[in-house]
Amino acid sequence: xxVTVQQIADATxxxxxxxxxxxxxxxxxxxxxxxxxxxxxxEMGYVKKPRKTNGKRKxxxxxxxxxxAGASFMREINRGIREAAEELxxxxxxxLVRESLSVDEKEQVDAIEELRKEGxxxxxxxxxxxxxxxxxxxxxxxxxxxxxxxNSDIVGTRRRCFVGMDNVKSGRTAAGLMKMLTGGQGKVLVxxxxxxxxxxxxxxxxxxxxxxxxxxxxxxxGVQGSFDDAAEVEKIVVNTMRTIPDLDGIxxxxxxxxxxxxxxxxxxxxxRPHVIIYDQTPKxxxxxxxxxxxxxxxxxxxxxxxxxxxxxADIIQxxxxxxxxxxxxxxxxxxxxxL
Numbered sequence: 001x002x003v004t005v006q007q008i009a010d011a012t013x014x015x016x017x018x019x020x021x022x023x024x025x026x027x028x029x030x031x032x033x034x035x036x037x038x039x040x041x042x043e044m045g046y047v048k049k050p051r052k053t054n055g056k057r058k059x060x061x062x063x064x065x066x067x068x069a070g071a072s073f074m075r076e077i078n079r080g081i082r083e084a085a086e087e088l089x090x091x092x093x094x095x096l097v098r099e100s101l102s103v104d105e106k107e108q109v110d111a112i113e114e115l116r117k118e119g120x121x122x123x124x125x126x127x128x129x130x131x132x133x134x135x136x137x138x139x140x141x142x143x144x145x146x147x148x149x150x151n152s153d154i155v156g157t158r159r160r161c162f163v164g165m166d167n168v169k170s171g172r173t174a175a176g177l178m179k180m181l182t183g184g185q186g187k188v189l190v191x192x193x194x195x196x197x198x199x200x201x202x203x204x205x206x207x208x209x210x211x212x213x214x215x216x217x218x219x220x221x222g223v224q225g226s227f228d229d230a231a232e233v234e235k236i237v238v239n240t241m242r243t244i245p246d247l248d249g250i251x252x253x254x255x256x257x258x259x260x261x262x263x264x265x266x267x268x269x270x271x272r273p274h275v276i277i278y279d280q281t282p283k284x285x286x287x288x289x290x291x292x293x294x295x296x297x298x299x300x301x302x303x304x305x306x307x308x309x310x311x312x313a314d315i316i317q318x319x320x321x322x323x324x325x326x327x328x329x330x331x332x333x334x335x336x337x338x339l
Contacts (some may be wrong), residue, residue, distance in 0.1 A: 003046040012040050017083030023048060024090075054240040059092035060316045062309050063115035065108060065125040067152075068193075069099035071228050071255040072278040073301055077151060078304025093313045096120065103194045107111070112136050122312035123147045127154040129198040147317045148323070151301070152198040160315065161322045163307045163329070165299040167199050170331045171206020171253070174276050175215065175335070177295050178207075179250050181274035185217040186248025189240050189273075191337035193228040193254030203253040221247070226256050233259025238266055242274075249274040257284050261292045280334055288336045300329040 009019045014033065022034040030248060064081060084096035096118060098111035105128045108232045113136070115123065123140055127133050127149055137147050137157045150163040173203060178188060190207065192200040204223065209219050221244055226232040233256040241247050241263070250260065250273050264272050275293040277284055279301070287293050306326060313319040 001043070003044045008037060008041050008044060008046060008286070011044065012037050014238065015083060017087050020087055020090075021126065047071065058317060059094070060121040060313065061094045061096060061119055062088075062312050063112070063118070063120035063123045064095060064097045064211035064309065064315075065100075065102045065111045065115070065123065066097070067103050067108065067126050067128060068184075068197075068228060068255070069101050070192075070277070070285055072257075073255065073299070075281055076301030077305035080302040080307075081309065082305075084306045084309040088309055088313050091313060091317065093309070093317075095309055103128050103196050107134050109136050110134055112140070116140060116143075121145065121316045124240040124308035124312060126151045127157075127198070129154055129196065129201070142181050146312060148311050150304045150308045151299075154198065156308055161311065161325050161327055163311070163327045164199075164304050165329050165331060166326075167202035170208035170278075170297055170299070171203040171208075172210040173206075173331055173333070174203070174251055174253075174295075174297060175207045176252060177276055177290045177297075178211070179215045181276075181294055182218060184215045187219050187244055187246065188249040188251060189237070189244075189247060190223045191220055191226050191233060191236055191250065191252040192223060193226055193256070195225050197254070200254050207251060207253070218249075224251075226259070228255035228256065230256040230259035232256065234262040234266065235259075237263035241267055241269070241279075247273045251276045253278055255279070257287055257293070261287060261290070264292065280339070281330075285339050288334065288339065294335070296334040297335055298332040300332065304311075304327050 005016050005019050006204060008014045018029055019037050020232055022037040096115055100107050108128045109132050123145060134154055134156050141147055141158045149159050153162040153233060170253045177256040190204060192204055194200060223242060224236045226236060237260055261273060276295045277293045278297050280296060280298040284296055288296055311322055
């Protein structure tokens with residue numbers, strides 16, 4: 001049986017995209033890593049397939065629209081997008097990315113319209129949950145442009161599929177973890193990022209729903225928006241703990257988690273509340289390792305960035321559609337012991 005690129009990736013501990021770039025001499029790979037990949041491929045008996053040049057596969061353009069570009073969780077999503085774009089280049093697929101720092105519906109609608117004018121054949125979008133965005137997505141679909149949502153979803157559209165975490169279920173997971181930490185009793189603060197962000201709303205809904213159902217002894221003392229800003233998170237925690245010094249738990253469903261550490265330091269707390277955060281990023285790993293938080297829930301952002309461009313390329317070039325309407329990534333629970 002022929003050796004595959006995935007087998008080489010598994011053997012060398014790198015991604016398929018890195019193996020592909022190393023074997024095809026397309027740069028952006030550390031020379032030592034590239035040499036190790038080529039040596040492993042040769043030892044495994046890998047034979048490069050000749051590129052098809054029969055012209056049957058049409059070239060295409062895929063647009064990608066993101067939001068919250070400055071948020072730490074976007075690091076892994078962007079890595080997935082970059083690697084997918086590199087791999088799809090060999091299929092004559094051009095990936096055009098538009099990023100937004102905020103959750104602004106007009107900015108997102110304008111970005112989608114800009115991409116349409118540039119002649120995209122498909123769109124992957126992290127949608128803002130707003131009527132104008134919903135209308136714009138359906139407008140593209142009416143024009144024959146397939147749409148895939150990722151990370152966040154939006155109801156009332158005819159998008160092909162959604163790639164991301166079941167955020168309601170992850171909120172329920174957070175509730176279960178908080179019940180374990182507190183023994184099902186106490187006062188808990190919830191910090192979200194933007195109340196207009198579908199991901200934040202879904203996590204919050206799942207958490208509240210499960211707390212009410214199985215933890216009647218837990219009181220949610222507040223739900224506050226931080227705009228994913230660490231300084232705002234610090235202010236929220238400091239003000240809450242000065243008012244409620246016996247706070248038992250904090251759930252933060254979005255970015256700016258390092259603000260929790262700053263708040264504890266400013267207050268000089270000897271025994272901190274139990275803390276649950278989201279997204280495995282270098283900053284959040286440090287928060288876990290330094291015992292500022294107990295649990296981290298990760299959503300596998302890399303897959304969320306990597307899969308949509310491939311799905312759209314398959315729809316456009318092969319007329320091959322995803323079998324599932326929702327392609328869900330794992331809900332991964334991290335502690336400082338299993339990072």
